[in-house]
Amino acid sequence: MRPFLSTACAASALALTMLTAACGAGVGSTAPGDGQAAPVSKAPELGAGEKVSIVFESYNFGQAGAWTDTFNELIGAFHKAHPDITVTAQKPQGNSANPATDTISSLQSQMSVGKPPDVVQLGFSDLDFTVNQLKALPLDDLVGKDVVQKNFDGAKYPFAERARTLGDWNGKTYGVPFVFSTPMLYFNSALFEQAGLDPAKPPATWAEVAEAAKAIKEKTGKDGAYVDCLTKAAKDWCFQALVRSNGGRVISEDRTKLTFAEPQVTEVVTAMQAMVKDGAMPNRTQMQAVEAFARGDLGMILESSALQGTFAKGAGEKWKLGAAAMPGFEGKPAVPTNSGAALFVFAKEPAKQRAAWELITFLTSEQAYTTIATKIGYLPLRTGLVDDPAALKPWADANPYLKPNLEQLARMEPWVSMPGPNYLQIRDGMMEAVESAVFQGADPASTLTAKQGELAKLLPGGRG
Known part of the structure; x- marks a missing residue:
C-alpha cells in the first residue's frame, strides 16, 4: 500500500493486507524444511462458572471507523454469550501507519518475554512462518479434528469449500480462515x-x-x-x-x-x-x-x-x-486469489486455549459473518447466509458488488506464502522489483531476473 492511508482508507487497505496473505502453500505442503509439529495436549472443556481471561490481538483494532467499531461490537456480543470469558482486545504493538504490517514483529516481541496473545489474527502470507517458526497450535490436536470440522460445517451454513482449508498445513488445521476478499x-x-x-x-x-x-x-x-x-x-x-x-x-x-x-x-x-x-x-x-x-x-x-x-x-x-x-488476459481465464487472514491460537494454559477456541468459533459463526459482511464488506465465508431472508439475503439483494466476489470465490486459488524464515525479504524484494519496473520504468525482464537470482539465496537451502 505504499505511503499509507489515514482514516478509513488506511483501514481498508489494511484489510486488503489481511485479505492479503496466502495459504496455497499451506494445504498439504511438503516443501523441504516443513517440519510436522509435535501434537499438543487436548484442552479440556471449561467448567461451569470457570472464569477465564484472554487477549485477542487483531490489526482491526488499529483502524478507525467501521473496522474498530465492528470488532468492538463482536467482542461485546461474545461477552454476552460467554459471560465467564473476558476478552482484552488489542492492536499489534508498533507504530506503523498500517497496523497489519506490525503483526509478526508484535507477536515475536511478546513471545520473547513469554507472554504471547492468546488469539492472533495473522495474514495468510505469514502461514508458513506462523506454523513452522512461531509454532501456532494445531487446532486439530487442541480441540479435536471433529470439533474443528463441526465448526466449519456451522450451525446452519458451512464454510465455502475453498475457504475451509486455507489455514491448513500438512493436513492439520492451524488457523480458521476469518476474513478475505478476491480482487x-x-x-x-x-x-x-x-x-x-x-x-x-x-x-x-x-x-x-x-x-x-x-x-x-x-x-x-x-x-x-x-x-x-x-x-x-x-x-x-x-x-x-x-x-x-x-x-x-x-x-x-x-x-x-x-x-x-x-x-x-x-x-x-x-x-x-x-x-x-x-x-x-x-x-x-x-x-x-x-x-x-x-x-x-x-x-x-x-x-x-x-x-x-x-x-x-x-x-x-x-x-x-x-x-x-477481475479482468483476465486475452484468451485465458482470470484466476482470482484470496487476500485476508485467519485466527490462530498461541495460548499456553489449557483454560485459555479452550477459551481462545470459543472466541474463534464465535467470530466465525453465522452471527459474526452477518455483522462483518454488512458493516465492512468482506465476503461472508458461510456463503449460504446470502440466500437466507433472515440473514444476509436482503443485504445481498441490495448489494450489487457481492455477486462477482462470490462467483470468484468458487474458482479461487490460494495466495501462496513464501517459504522459510526469510519469507518477508523474498516477498518484499520481489514486489520492489515489480514496482520498479511498472512505475519507475525499469526493464521488466532484466529487473526480475536479477532480483530472482538475489532472492534465491534466501530460500531454505539457498535453492533458486
Missing part, C-alpha cells in the same frame, strides 16, 4: 458514461481495461485505471492473481524455486508498465489512487472488497459505484 474491479459509472462507455459492460480483459482507461482520460480529464497489485506495500496476493491469470507462478508448486522471472510473469509486468507509459494508469501511490477513486477522480481500480465501504461512502449521491470480476 474486484470497481468502477465509476458516471465516468464510464461521460467517456462513452457502457457501465453494464465493464472491461473483461486487461486490453479492454487499458482501452477504457485511455477513453476516460481523453474524454473526462480524469485518470483511467489503477491496479493495486504492483507495489511492495500492496504485498503479493493480488499480483499472484495476475500472474496465475497469465499461466505463470511466482514460485514453483513445491515452493522450492522462485519463478517470478519466467516469461509469463514478465509479460504481466510489461503489460502493467505499458498502461503507465500510455497514460492509462496513473503513477500514484496506493493512498493517492484509493483517495482519488473515492473522490470520483479515477475511473477504475482493482482492489479488495475491504475498501468497498470507503468507495460507497465516497460515491454517495454524487456518482454510482460499479463492480465487476
